[in-house]
Amino acid sequence: xxxxxxxxxxxxxxxxxxxxxxxxxxxxxxxxxxxxxxxxxxxxxxxxxxxxxxxxxxxxxxxxxxxxxxxxxxxxxxxxxxxxxxxxxxxxxxxxx
Amino acid sequence: xxxxxxxxxxxxxxxxxxxxxxxxxxxxxxxxxxxxxxxxxxxxxxxxxxxxxxxxxxxxxxxxxxxxxxxxxxxxxxxxxxxxxxxxxxxxxxxxxxxxxxxxxxxxxxxxxxxxxxxxxxxxxxxxxxxxxxxxxxxxxxxxxxxxxxxxxxxxxxxxxxxxxxxxxxxxxxxxxxxxxxxxxxxxxxxxxxxxxxxxxxxxxxxxxxxxxxxxxxxxxxxxxxxxxxxxxxxxxxxxxxxxxxxxxxxxxxxxxxxxxxxxxxxxxxxxxxxxxxxxxxxxxxxxxxxxxxxxxxxxxxxxxxxxxxxxxxxxxxxxxxxxxxxxxxxxxxxxxxxxxxxxxxxxxxxxxxxxxxxxxxxxxxxxxxxxxxxxxxxxxxxxxxxxxxxx
Numbered sequence: 001x002x003x004x005x006x007x008x009x010x011x012x013x014x015x016x017x018x019x020x021x022x023x024x025x026x027x028x029x030x031x032x033x034x035x036x037x038x039x040x041x042x043x044x045x046x047x048x049x050x051x052x053x054x055x056x057x058x059x060x061x062x063x064x065x066x067x068x069x070x071x072x073x074x075x076x077x078x079x080x081x082x083x084x085x086x087x088x089x090x091x092x093x094x095x096x097x
Numbered sequence: 098x099x100x101x102x103x104x105x106x107x108x109x110x111x112x113x114x115x116x117x118x119x120x121x122x123x124x125x126x127x128x129x130x131x132x133x134x135x136x137x138x139x140x141x142x143x144x145x146x147x148x149x150x151x152x153x154x155x156x157x158x159x160x161x162x163x164x165x166x167x168x169x170x171x172x173x174x175x176x177x178x179x180x181x182x183x184x185x186x187x188x189x190x191x192x193x194x195x196x197x198x199x200x201x202x203x204x205x206x207x208x209x210x211x212x213x214x215x216x217x218x219x220x221x222x223x224x225x226x227x228x229x230x231x232x233x234x235x236x237x238x239x240x241x242x243x244x245x246x247x248x249x250x251x252x253x254x255x256x257x258x259x260x261x262x263x264x265x266x267x268x269x270x271x272x273x274x275x276x277x278x279x280x281x282x283x284x285x286x287x288x289x290x291x292x293x294x295x296x297x298x299x300x301x302x303x304x305x306x307x308x309x310x311x312x313x314x315x316x317x318x319x320x321x322x323x324x325x326x327x328x329x330x331x332x333x334x335x336x337x338x339x340x341x342x343x344x345x346x347x348x349x350x351x352x353x354x355x356x357x358x359x360x361x362x363x364x365x366x367x368x369x370x371x372x373x374x375x376x377x378x379x380x381x382x383x384x385x386x387x388x389x390x391x392x393x394x395x396x397x398x399x400x401x402x403x404x405x406x407x408x409x410x411x412x413x414x415x416x417x418x419x420x421x422x423x424x425x426x427x428x429x430x431x432x433x434x435x436x437x438x439x440x441x442x443x444x445x446x447x448x449x450x451x452x453x454x455x456x457x458x459x460x461x462x463x464x465x466x467x468x469x470x471x472x473x474x475x476x477x478x479x480x481x482x483x484x485x486x487x488x489x
Contacts, residue, residue, distance in 0.1 A: 003311040010316035010323070015257060016196035017317040018295050019304040 026074075030057070034077035036092040038070050044089035051081035051090060099343075101277045106237035107132035107270045109278070110176075110202055113244040115146045116284040117200075120171035123151040123162035127181040128214045129266035130204040134176055156181035160188040160199075167197035168305050170296035172248065175199065178266060179206035179220045186224065192259045193228030194321055195306050198251035198291070199259040201229075202244065205366065205417075206266040207453040215454020216266040218366065218417040221394075222427045228321050230260040230328060231395040235369040237274035240264040242345055245279065245287055249335045252291045256328045258321075263394075265367040267454065279343060287342050329396050349398035350405045351390045354380060358387030360466055361409040361443075363432060365391045368415060368457045375462030386466055391428070399435050406436070412445045413469035415457070416481075419449055425481035444473035447481035455485055 014020055038051075045067060052060040052068040059074040060081065070081070082090040104112075110133050114122070122141065124134040141150040149166075153159045159175050167173040177185060182203055192199050203221055207213035221231065230250060234240035240262060247260040264270065295303060309317050333349065340346035353373050355361060364372045369390045379386040389405045391398075406412060416426020423430065429447035436442055446469040451457040461484055472479065 005312060006316050007310075007312045008316065010319040013313070013316050013320055015295050015320075016194060016305060017307060017309055017313065017320070018195075019307050020295070022302045022304075 029073045031071075031073045031075055034072075034075055035095055036077040036079060037072060037075065037095055038077075038079070038081050038090045039093055040067070040070070041089045041091070042067060044087050046087055046089075048086065050084045050086065054080050054084045056080065099278045099280050099283070101275050103273050104237075104276050104278075105132065105271065105273050106240055106264065106276070107204070108136050109237060109241045109274075109276045110244055110264075111136035111140065112278065113241050114174050115140050116279060116281055117174070117245060117248050117288055118172065118290075119146070119148050119174045121149045121151065121163070121166040121173045122175065123153055123159050123166065123173065124175045125153055125156050125159045125177070125181060127156070127178045129206060129216075129270040130176045130178040130181070130202070132270065133202060133204070137174075156184040157188065160185040160192065160201075163199045163201075164188060164192050164195065164197055167192070167199050168195065168297045170291070170293035172252070172291045173197075173199045174201070176202040176204065178204045179208055179214075182220045182224060183208060189224060189227040189229065191306060193325075194317065196257045196321075196324070197259060198248075198257055200244070200247045200251055200262070201259065202240070202262050202264065204266045204270045205263050213453035214266070216268050216367075216417070217452045217454070218263075219419070219452075221261065221263050222418040222420075224261075225395070225427060228258070228325055229395065230256075230258055230325070230332065232260070232262055232393055233365045233391065234262060234264040234269065235367055235390060237264075237269055237272065238276050238345070239347070240269060241276055241279075242339065242343065242347070245284060246332075246335055246339055246347070249288050249338075250328065250332050253331050253335070254292075254294055256324065256331050257294060258324060258328060263366065268367040277345075283342050287339065326396050329393070329398060332393060332396075347392060348401065349393035350401040351392055352405050353388040353390070355387030355389060355405060355408075357385055358409060359385045360387075360411040360413065360470055361406050362386070362388045362462060362465060363391065363406075363412060363414040363428065364388065365394065365415075365428060366417065368417070368451060371457060371459055372415070372462045375459045375466070378459065379463060379466060384466070397431060397435065402432075402435055403439075406443065409443045411469050411473045412443045413465040414445060414447045415451075415462075415465065416447060416449045417451045419452075419483075425449070429481060444469070444479055446472055446479045448484045449481060450484040457485070461485060
């Protein structure tokens with residue numbers, strides 16, 4: 001994508017480009033940066049939540065059944081969840097374009 | 098009117114900072130700036146000033162702490178020289194881009210190597226493009242006065258930018274000069290308490306200095322550039338108000354005996370007063386020579402500069418730094434750039450002198466005028482000369 005459009009004009013930008021709305025990072029979806037996605041094998045998962053704890057993007061969240069599901073709008077595909085999973089229940093697979 | 102006393106200029110600067118009621122001083126000692134922060138640490142330790150004095154482990158940290166403290170809404174001061182300023186380099190851009198009104202005094206000193214603790218302007222010239230307001234003092238009284246001015250302009254809501262006050266290492270820092278000290282009541286009238294527009298507050302969280310993706314970085318930088326360019330109006334206003342309260346008047350560009358001058362010397366910093374004596378001497382001989390000294394270096398006052406030099410046929414620019422590989426010094430480049438679009442451009446010649454504490458006596462300025470006029474009269478290319486270097 002050619003980046004030629006500004007999000008807003010400089011006159012409307014806060015002083016020093018400060019962000020005055022807390023938690024607004026969630027408005028910025030960075031999942032498109034990903035080259036690999038995590039696939040969870042629910043049969044193998046022991047629902048320990050390490051993926052949720054270690055994810056640097058806080059992309060994982062509990063789904064109510066005790067599992068932790070990755071939100072692909074934010075997952076950058078770093079693979080830390082797969083690396084940290086103690087039972088190998090998460091596999092990183094190449095994103096197909 | 099304040100009392101006039103004999104005082105070392107660095108100590109006077111510390112007294113000015115005290116009168117400005119700063120909240121945080123974050124500094125690391127380096128010659129020739131040391132006396133300022135040494136005196137400030139005494140002032141704080143003795144309970145004369147209710148401020149946090151943070152003795153950090155490096156200049157990189159000194160300016161980083163200053164940035165953080167300023168972001169919480171504190172009035173913040175620091176000072177440095179040469180290698181210390183160079184070590185601050187990466188953070189200096191962040192302070193201006195985050196619009197933090199930190200005030201810093203720079204005791205101008207040569208950069209290593211060889212190691213030199215003495216004066217030239219190579220330290221600040223390497224930081225020309227940091228986005229700070231930058232002024233130059235020619236003597237101790239000016240350094241003292243420009244300190245109050247720096248806080249007032251930096252914190253103005255139309256500006257909100259950091260400011261550097263430059264004064265020459267040793268030539269000014271360590272000299273005892275009669276300085277008219279300001280009354281606290283007058284300083285309070287001149288400098289209202291700092292009211293931050295945005296500040297870090299746990300109850301109202303904000304993010305300062307976030308990631309600037311390509312879709313917003315240009316706009317953030319444009320905001321900084323427009324703010325710095327338009328700060329000139331506030332800078333001039335604040336000097337006018339300073340004059341009304343303290344009786345001393347300052348301008349972005351200052352002139353000395355430039356009426357009908359066909360040759361004009363351009364200087365910055367303490368060498369200016371020596372150049373004035375050279376001008377007096379040449380005027381006594383009937384030569385039409387004047388002097389223009391640049392007080393406001395950033396934002397560069399193009400209009401005022403043009404007004405000051407427009408009648409001149411020959412201009413001789415002093416540089417106390419070299420822009421290595423360009424052929425000349427940074428002041429020369431700026432002066433030429435500023436006048437390039439004129440249809441009738443003056444002949445502009447550059448002289449590098451006074452590096453690493455080499456004195457620039459009156460005779461040097463007379464030589465600059467003679468050589469510039471000779472080169473112009475003989476149609477020689479206006480190259481730069483390193484004036485006081487031994488060629489053998």
